[in-house]
Amino acid sequence: MENNVDDHGAVRDSRGRAPMITRLITPAIRAPKLVLALVGIAFLLCGVLGSQAAARLTNGGFVASDSESAMAADILAQNFGMSGMQLVLTLESDGGAQGPAATARGKDIATRLKSDNRVVKAVSLWTEPQLSSTLISRDGKIGLIVASVRGDENTAPAAAADIAKEYLGSRDGITIHAGGQGMVWSETGKQTQHDLALAEAIALPLTIVLLIWFLRSAVAAAIPFITGIAAIAGTSALLYLVTLFMDLSVFALNITTAIGLALAIDYSLLIIGRYREEIANGRDREQALILAMQRGGRAVAFSGTTVGIALIGMLFFPTTFLRSLAVAGLAVVALSIVLSLTLVPALLAVLGERINRKPLREARPVRESFLYRVARVVQRRPALCALPVLALLIMLGLPIFGLKLGMPDDRVLPTSLESRQVGDLLRERFDDNATGTVHIVFQLPNRYAQLGDLSAYSSALSQVSEVKAVTGPAGTYVGGKLAGPADPAGTDGDGGAHLTITSGVDPYSTGGQQQLTALRAVAQPAGVTTLFGGLAQQNADSAAGIKEGFPRAVIWIALTTFILLLLLAGSVVLPLKALVLNILSLSATFGALVWIFQDGHLGGLGTLATGYTIATLPVLLFCVAFGLSMDYEVFLLARFTEEWERSDKTRADNDNAVALGIARSGRIVTAAALLMSVIFLGIATSGVTMNRMLGLGLAVAVLMDATLVRMVLVPAFMRLMGTANWWAPARSRPLLEKAALRD
Known part of the structure; x- marks a missing residue:
C-alpha cells in the first residue's frame, strides 16, 4: 500500500x-x-x-478433568461416597502415641471427625487397629488421623483449613499439626497472596527509582x-x-x-x-x-499481539x-x-x-552512543563475538535433557507452614506414607463368578514392592496372603468395585511412579477394565498432559509468530532468525533452572530440591518468556525495517540499519528489561517454590534476551547474512506489500 x-x-x-x-x-x-x-x-x-x-x-x-485419575475420583465420589481431599492430623506425645492421654485425645478427635458433615471418612491409629502399623511413627511418638474432606478442589482446601483450626496446637503434652493435600492447597493460596503484597512492596519503589534514573x-x-x-x-x-x-x-x-x-x-x-x-x-x-x-x-x-499469541499456546x-x-x-x-x-x-x-x-x-548524536559503538564492534568481528555467547547458551541449556516432570506437593512451601511440617514428618519418621494411597476402580461383569479372580488380583497387587496392604471386596491382602476382612464399602451394588492400596512410597517420588508402573503391570481379571486414582496417578497424568500438548503449542506459537514477523519485516529470514535465537535463550534459561531447582545446585536458592520439576512450569515459563522476548524483537525489528526502507538497500545500509536501530531502541529495550526483571525478581522472593522459579526464570530470560541476544547475537547474525536478511520469494513480494503491518 x-x-x-x-x-x-x-x-x-x-x-x-x-x-x-x-x-x-x-x-x-x-x-x-x-x-x-x-x-x-x-x-x-x-x-x-x-x-x-x-x-x-x-x-x-x-490435572485434566478427562484424565484417568480424575475419572477414577469421580467414580469414587459418585458411586462409593469417597470424595474430597485428604487432611492428615498428627498427634505427637512424649508419653507415646498409644499412651493413655494420646489414646483418649485421638479417639475423641476421630469420633468428632466421623460425625462432622464436612468429612466423608476418617481413620485413625486409635479407632482402626488393623491399620495401626501404617498410622504410627517408627519411634512410637506420633499417631495419625487421616480424613477425606468433602468437596472439590475449590471448596475442600478451605474446609480442611477450617477443620484443622479446631484441633491445632499444644495441650496436656500433646501437639497437633495438620497437613495433607487439602491443607497444602489452602496454605499455598494464602502464601501466594502474602507473597504478591511483598513483591509489590519491593518492586514498586525500585521501579520508580529506576524510572527516574533512566528517564x-x-x-x-x-x-x-x-x-x-x-x-x-x-x-x-x-x-x-x-x-x-x-x-x-x-x-x-x-x-x-x-x-x-x-x-x-x-x-x-x-x-x-x-x-x-x-x-x-x-x-x-x-x-x-x-x-x-x-x-x-x-x-x-x-x-502485544505477539505476547498474546504466546499465551494462547497454554490453551x-x-x-x-x-x-x-x-x-x-x-x-x-x-x-x-x-x-x-x-x-x-x-x-x-x-x-x-x-x-x-x-x-x-x-x-548526544546517536552515532556517538554506547550501543551504536557496541553494535559496530560486533559487526567488525561477528563470528568472534557470537561464538562464545552461543557456547555459553548451549552449555546453560544442557541440563534441560535431564528434566523430570511432577506434581507440586507440600515441599513447594516454606518450612514454617503446617502442611510442610507434616509432610516432612511423614517422610522422615514413618515407614508408610499416608498420602501414598492408590485407588483402583472397575466394573465386574459377573460379580460373584469373579470374586475368585479378584482375590488373585488383590493378592498379586499386595506382592508389589513397598505395597503394605490391598483392601477390597475379596478381603485385605498383605504380602500375597489374606490378612483381614473385606471392605464392606468395596462394591456399589451395581457391579462396581474398588481396591485401596496402602503404600509406603512417596507418591511424588521416582519410586512412587515406579511402583505405579508395577501395579499397572499386574494381570487384571478377565473382562475388567481398571482406572487408577490417587496422587501417584495424578502425578503421571499431569506430566502426560504436558507432554501431549507441548508440540501443538510450539507449532502454534512458531507458525503464527513467523507470519506476523514476516508481515512486519517483509522478510523470510528475519522471523526464522528471531525464532531460533528466542528458543536458544529460553532453553538456556530453563536449563539453568533445572540445574538449580531440580538438581539442587546452589542450595536450590533456598528451596528443597525434589528431583523433579513442577509439570506446568516449563509450559508457563516458555509461553510467557517467549512472548516477552518477542516483545523486544518487535521493538528492534520495527526500527531495523524503518531504517532499511529509507536506505538504498546495500550491505552497508543493512549494517547501518541494525546499528542505528539498536542505538535508538536499545536504550529503551535495556531500560524496559531491567525494570521487568525487577518486577519478576519481586515474584522470586516468594516462599512458594513454583513462584520463585518462575520469577527468577522470567528475570533471567528477559535480561539474557536484552543483553547477550539483542546486543551481540542479533547484530552478529545480521552482519553475516547481509542483504539476505531482507530476502523473500519474488512471487510473494506483492502480497507481502499489500498485507504489510509496518505502515
Missing part, C-alpha cells in the same frame, strides 16, 4: 486517510483531560472489583509508573471478572499482575522514547505525539490451571495495550515539555 507523509510528518495512505492507530489515539490527544477523568473513574471501579478477586481464586487445576525526569517517570499502577488495579478487576465465567488459579495473582505491570511500563517507555526523539527532531508537541503514537503505538499493538494443554492463566493473561495484555494507547498519550499531552527539558539538552 502506498503511503505518504503530510505536512505534520504523519503517515497517510494513498486516499489521504490517517492509519487506524492514529484514529484510535486521537481522542486521547484532542481531549486528554476527559480521558484522564474516565481512566480515574475506571481505576476506582477496578479497585473495588479487584479487592474481591483473591477470594474467588482456586488452588487446583493441575532523567521525575515528571517523565510518573507516566509509566501511573500506567503501571493502573495496570495492577485493572488486572485485579479483570481476574475477578474472569472468575465469573471459569475457575482461575490462585497463581494468576502473581503472574498476571506482574505481566500487566511489566508490559504497561514497557510500552510506556517505548512511546515516551519515541516522543522525545520526535521533539529532538524539531517537531512541535502535537506533531511529536502523533508520530510517537503512530509509530511507537503500532509497535505496541503489534508487540493447547488439558489442565484448567494453564487454560485459566491463558485467558487471564490475554485479558491483561489487552489491558496493557489499551492503557498504552489512551492513558500514556493523554498524560503526554497534559505534561508536554515538562518531561523533556534536561534530557534533550544533554542528548
Whole structure:
C-alpha cells in the first residue's frame, strides 16, 4: 500500500486517510483531560472489583478433568461416597502415641471427625487397629488421623483449613499439626497472596527509582509508573471478572499482575522514547505525539499481539490451571495495550515539555552512543563475538535433557507452614506414607463368578514392592496372603468395585511412579477394565498432559509468530532468525533452572530440591518468556525495517540499519528489561517454590534476551547474512506489500 507523509510528518495512505492507530489515539490527544477523568473513574471501579478477586481464586487445576485419575475420583465420589481431599492430623506425645492421654485425645478427635458433615471418612491409629502399623511413627511418638474432606478442589482446601483450626496446637503434652493435600492447597493460596503484597512492596519503589534514573525526569517517570499502577488495579478487576465465567488459579495473582505491570511500563517507555526523539527532531508537541503514537503505538499493538499469541499456546494443554492463566493473561495484555494507547498519550499531552527539558539538552548524536559503538564492534568481528555467547547458551541449556516432570506437593512451601511440617514428618519418621494411597476402580461383569479372580488380583497387587496392604471386596491382602476382612464399602451394588492400596512410597517420588508402573503391570481379571486414582496417578497424568500438548503449542506459537514477523519485516529470514535465537535463550534459561531447582545446585536458592520439576512450569515459563522476548524483537525489528526502507538497500545500509536501530531502541529495550526483571525478581522472593522459579526464570530470560541476544547475537547474525536478511520469494513480494503491518 502506498503511503505518504503530510505536512505534520504523519503517515497517510494513498486516499489521504490517517492509519487506524492514529484514529484510535486521537481522542486521547484532542481531549486528554476527559480521558484522564474516565481512566480515574475506571481505576476506582477496578479497585473495588479487584479487592474481591483473591477470594474467588482456586488452588487446583493441575490435572485434566478427562484424565484417568480424575475419572477414577469421580467414580469414587459418585458411586462409593469417597470424595474430597485428604487432611492428615498428627498427634505427637512424649508419653507415646498409644499412651493413655494420646489414646483418649485421638479417639475423641476421630469420633468428632466421623460425625462432622464436612468429612466423608476418617481413620485413625486409635479407632482402626488393623491399620495401626501404617498410622504410627517408627519411634512410637506420633499417631495419625487421616480424613477425606468433602468437596472439590475449590471448596475442600478451605474446609480442611477450617477443620484443622479446631484441633491445632499444644495441650496436656500433646501437639497437633495438620497437613495433607487439602491443607497444602489452602496454605499455598494464602502464601501466594502474602507473597504478591511483598513483591509489590519491593518492586514498586525500585521501579520508580529506576524510572527516574533512566528517564532523567521525575515528571517523565510518573507516566509509566501511573500506567503501571493502573495496570495492577485493572488486572485485579479483570481476574475477578474472569472468575465469573471459569475457575482461575490462585497463581494468576502473581503472574498476571506482574505481566500487566511489566508490559504497561514497557510500552510506556517505548512511546515516551519515541516522543522525545520526535521533539529532538524539531517537531512541535502535537506533531511529536502523533508520530510517537503512530509509530511507537503500532509497535505496541503489534508487540502485544505477539505476547498474546504466546499465551494462547497454554490453551493447547488439558489442565484448567494453564487454560485459566491463558485467558487471564490475554485479558491483561489487552489491558496493557489499551492503557498504552489512551492513558500514556493523554498524560503526554497534559505534561508536554515538562518531561523533556534536561534530557534533550544533554542528548548526544546517536552515532556517538554506547550501543551504536557496541553494535559496530560486533559487526567488525561477528563470528568472534557470537561464538562464545552461543557456547555459553548451549552449555546453560544442557541440563534441560535431564528434566523430570511432577506434581507440586507440600515441599513447594516454606518450612514454617503446617502442611510442610507434616509432610516432612511423614517422610522422615514413618515407614508408610499416608498420602501414598492408590485407588483402583472397575466394573465386574459377573460379580460373584469373579470374586475368585479378584482375590488373585488383590493378592498379586499386595506382592508389589513397598505395597503394605490391598483392601477390597475379596478381603485385605498383605504380602500375597489374606490378612483381614473385606471392605464392606468395596462394591456399589451395581457391579462396581474398588481396591485401596496402602503404600509406603512417596507418591511424588521416582519410586512412587515406579511402583505405579508395577501395579499397572499386574494381570487384571478377565473382562475388567481398571482406572487408577490417587496422587501417584495424578502425578503421571499431569506430566502426560504436558507432554501431549507441548508440540501443538510450539507449532502454534512458531507458525503464527513467523507470519506476523514476516508481515512486519517483509522478510523470510528475519522471523526464522528471531525464532531460533528466542528458543536458544529460553532453553538456556530453563536449563539453568533445572540445574538449580531440580538438581539442587546452589542450595536450590533456598528451596528443597525434589528431583523433579513442577509439570506446568516449563509450559508457563516458555509461553510467557517467549512472548516477552518477542516483545523486544518487535521493538528492534520495527526500527531495523524503518531504517532499511529509507536506505538504498546495500550491505552497508543493512549494517547501518541494525546499528542505528539498536542505538535508538536499545536504550529503551535495556531500560524496559531491567525494570521487568525487577518486577519478576519481586515474584522470586516468594516462599512458594513454583513462584520463585518462575520469577527468577522470567528475570533471567528477559535480561539474557536484552543483553547477550539483542546486543551481540542479533547484530552478529545480521552482519553475516547481509542483504539476505531482507530476502523473500519474488512471487510473494506483492502480497507481502499489500498485507504489510509496518505502515
